[in-house]
Amino acid sequence: MITAGIDIGSLTGKAVILKDNEILAWNLIPTGPDSSETAQEVTDMTLKGAGLSLDDMDYIVSTGYGRVVVPFSDKNITEITCHAKGAHWFFPGVRMILDMGGQDCKAIRCNATGKVTNFAMNDKCAAGAGRSMEIMADLLETPLEKMGKLSLDIKERLAPLSSTCVVFARTEVLGHLHEGAHKNDVLAGACEALAERVKSLLKRVGIEADFVISGGIAKNIGVVKRIEEKMGLKANICFEPQIVGALGAAVFAREILEKKGKRKKR
Amino acid sequence: MATKVTTPGKKSLETTAEISKAIKAYYGGVKVAKEEGKPIIWSYGLTPREIFHALDAHVIYLEHLPLMVGAKQLSGHYIQVAEEEGFSRDVCAFHRCFLGCAVASERDPYLDQFFVDPDIIIATNLPCMSESKSFLYAADYHNVPYYFIDAPINTWGQDIPDYAIEYYTGQLKGALDFMSEHGLGTVDWDKLKEAVSLSKKLILLWNEIDKCRQAVPTPMGTVDGLTAAYPLIQLPGTQLGVTLFERLLKELKGKVERGEGIIDDEKLRLLWFGVPPFYNMGLLNYVEKYGAVVVKSMIEYIAGGAYDPSIMNPDKPLESLAYKALVDIVNPTSENMVNFIRRTVKDFHIDGVVGVVKRSCGLLPGYMRPVKDAVYEDSGVPTTIFDLDGLDIREYDDATSKANLDSFIEALLASKRR
Numbered sequence: 063m064i065t066a067g068i069d070i071g072s073l074t075g076k077a078v079i080l081k082d083n084e085i086l087a088w089n090l091i092p093t094g095p096d097s098s099e100t101a102q103e104v105t106d107m108t109l110k111g112a113g114l115s116l117d118d119m120d121y122i123v124s125t126g127y128g129r130v131v132v133p134f135s136d137k138n139i140t141e142i143t144c145h146a147k148g149a150h151w152f153f154p155g156v157r158m159i160l161d162m163g164g165q166d167c168k169a170i171r172c173n174a175t176g177k178v179t180n181f182a183m184n185d186k187c188a189a190g191a192g193r194s195m196e197i198m199a200d201l202l203e204t205p206l207e208k209m210g211k212l213s214l215d216i217k218e219r220l221a222p223l224s225s226t227c228v229v230f231a232r233t234e235v236l237g238h239l240h241e242g243a244h245k246n247d248v249l250a251g252a253c254e255a256l257a258e259r260v261k262s263l264l265k266r267v268g269i270e271a272d273f274v275i276s277g278g279i280a281k282n283i284g285v286v287k288r289i290e291e292k293m294g295l296k297a298n299i300c301f302e303p304q305i306v307g308a309l310g311a312a313v314f315a316r317e318i319l320e321k322k323g324k325r326k327k328r
Numbered sequence: 329m330a331t332k333v334t335t336p337g338k339k340s341l342e343t344t345a346e347i348s349k350a351i352k353a354y355y356g357g358v359k360v361a362k363e364e365g366k367p368i369i370w371s372y373g374l375t376p377r378e379i380f381h382a383l384d385a386h387v388i389y390l391e392h393l394p395l396m397v398g399a400k401q402l403s404g405h406y407i408q409v410a411e412e413e414g415f416s417r418d419v420c421a422f423h424r425c426f427l428g429c430a431v432a433s434e435r436d437p438y439l440d441q442f443f444v445d446p447d448i449i450i451a452t453n454l455p456c457m458s459e460s461k462s463f464l465y466a467a468d469y470h471n472v473p474y475y476f477i478d479a480p481i482n483t484w485g486q487d488i489p490d491y492a493i494e495y496y497t498g499q500l501k502g503a504l505d506f507m508s509e510h511g512l513g514t515v516d517w518d519k520l521k522e523a524v525s526l527s528k529k530l531i532l533l534w535n536e537i538d539k540c541r542q543a544v545p546t547p548m549g550t551v552d553g554l555t556a557a558y559p560l561i562q563l564p565g566t567q568l569g570v571t572l573f574e575r576l577l578k579e580l581k582g583k584v585e586r587g588e589g590i591i592d593d594e595k596l597r598l599l600w601f602g603v604p605p606f607y608n609m610g611l612l613n614y615v616e617k618y619g620a621v622v623v624k625s626m627i628e629y630i631a632g633g634a635y636d637p638s639i640m641n642p643d644k645p646l647e648s649l650a651y652k653a654l655v656d657i658v659n660p661t662s663e664n665m666v667n668f669i670r671r672t673v674k675d676f677h678i679d680g681v682v683g684v685v686k687r688s689c690g691l692l693p694g695y696m697r698p699v700k701d702a703v704y705e706d707s708g709v710p711t712t713i714f715d716l717d718g719l720d721i722r723e724y725d726d727a728t729s730k731a732n733l734d735s736f737i738e739a740l741l742a743s744k745r746r
Contacts, residue, residue, distance in 0.1 A: 143735060
């Protein structure tokens with residue numbers, strides 16, 4: 063049984079192919095202006111990696127903001143449900159998931175089977191999401207992947223930033239830099255502000271010790287460590303936290319197929 | 329201003345269409361009255377409307393008018409006009425919208441059909457103090473007399489003490505005297521008693537309408553309900569309000585007998601807590617693709633649809649109106665609001681509560697958490713809460729709103745299947 067999950071997010075498109083319960087291939091690419099094309103492209107790349115074609119797929123589930131425009135999807139399921147399912151696949155004991163995506167951030171509670179029991183999304187502001195980190199990286203001329211590590215190496219003292227608005231935070235960053243603050247200290251402020259913001263979100267759904275972080279910001283050690291400190295918890299992070307939603311979609315595809323008992327004709 | 333793509337709500341009932349016509353006729357009447365030189369009052373939907381009907385007064389209500397403007401996707405424009413006048417984005421969107429309509433140098437043809445300048449303003453602090461401030465500004469702007477009815481905040485729940493009733497009754501008497509002094513004539517007490525009697529009939533009918541709506545499948549959802557609630561807002565104390573509700577009840581009884589729901593296969597029943605997006609009521613129909621129906625909304629009760637009608641005694645008209653106003657669920661007592669929502673969830677067989685936060689409101693967002701906890705504790709029914717300003721279309725984010733609804737409904741359906 064071969065199934066696929068396609069997650070078209072606001073900043074990246076992800077695809078995962080599962081054979082029975084094993085990941086055969088996965089991929090992620092930036093989301094372009096056309097979500098359908100992104101879906102096609104990331105799926106083609108992943109199929110190629112697995113040496114398969116679309117015809118070999120028994121069932122496909124799409125998720126993410128662009129889930130409804132994936133032309134070859136058999137069913138679409140929301141990213142909150144898929145993230146819970148994916149996190150549960152990686153860490154079966156999980157009860158709380160923090161998905162820090164490109165444009166939004168979600169705190170999710172789930173039960174022992176990975177079903178969502180409660181969730182909360184950040185409001186329309188991008189301050190708690192990956193885009194805010196991209197803006198900071200750009201402003202501080204620091205590669206995104208180095209931000210977290212540098213933020214832990216505070217030179218003098220953390221430069222506090224507003225946790226409410228990325229646009230205002232930009233102004234604050236410039237103010238700190240003009241006052242001679244070290245770049246690392248400003249990065250520390252940015253990671254701290256984000257961690258503080260997501261802490262509130264997690265508290266809204268109720269804290270659970272078995273905790274997973276998914277999404278691109280899970281790769282930022284500066285944010286992750288600060289969240290862990292604030293929560294007094296150790297976060298579980300899989301080898302590629304950006305594919306958790308797509309994986310969840312692929313697992314759903316498998317489960318649907320198991321129930322239906324027959325593959326989808328393409 | 330760029331207009332966002334929105335969908336009007338899909339109504340299902342014939343009587344709702346009649347009520348829509350009654351709304352237009354009401355405001356048309358206000359315009360004609362102004363042209364005939366009769367005094368026009370600006371007031372608020374929680375001022376006992378029965379006193380105005382007893383005086384045959386013509387009134388524009390601060391909260392109802394923005395809803396109508398919102399339904400035409402015009403609220404964003406008038407809100408911006410108020411902001412250009414210097415009102416902060418933190419001021420209630422309803423008040424900004426109304427003030428924008430009041431001070432706009434040019435009004436669009438829709439608003440111009442019924443919007444008229446005031447001759448008297450009767451303000452109150454029920455449910456929120458900011459209303460009195462907005463009306464003070466309007467009174468200065470139009471240079472008209474202003475009267476303030478002070479309502480005690482309800483800290484007692486259902487048992488309003490005599491001294492509070494006495495105090496508020498005094499406030500109403502003061503308002504009647506004030507209106508008499510400004511050309512509205514002397515109150516006809518028999519007419520006021522009749523208005524209280526009709527108001528009681530109206531709420532008894534509303535309670536019967538509610539019973540019909542509790543049927544599964546429901547014969548009437550919130551998209552119709554918000555229009556149907558108009559008689560509660562503006563017509564308590566009138567025969568027209570009673571007649572419209574009698575017709576509505578008859579229509580609903582027929583649907584219940586025939587087992588007709590507003591959708592074919594009703595799987596989930598939702599309660600909307602907070603202000604729905606009046607500029608995009610189609611969002612409430614959006615959930616129907618999942619077999620979900622927004623059966624009821626808190627806002628339908630906001631002008632006094634949630635009290636025990638036995639408190640209405642026509643022989644004590646002002647005292648009855650005082651009781652009705654003070655016990656209203658939005659007179660800031662969390663006990664009445666929370667208990668009311670608990671009861672609604674049970675009576676209407678609700679599967680999930682959708683709570684939307686209007687950031688410029690100083691009242692309703694504070695109820696979200698206690699309501700969520702109480703409903704879950706009581707019935708195990710979950711609540712989702714997200715930001716949505718029901719009036720300021722500029723703040724609306726369709727993708728995020730739908731993402732929240734999609735995920736919530738998916739979780740509800742999954743838990744039903746368990």
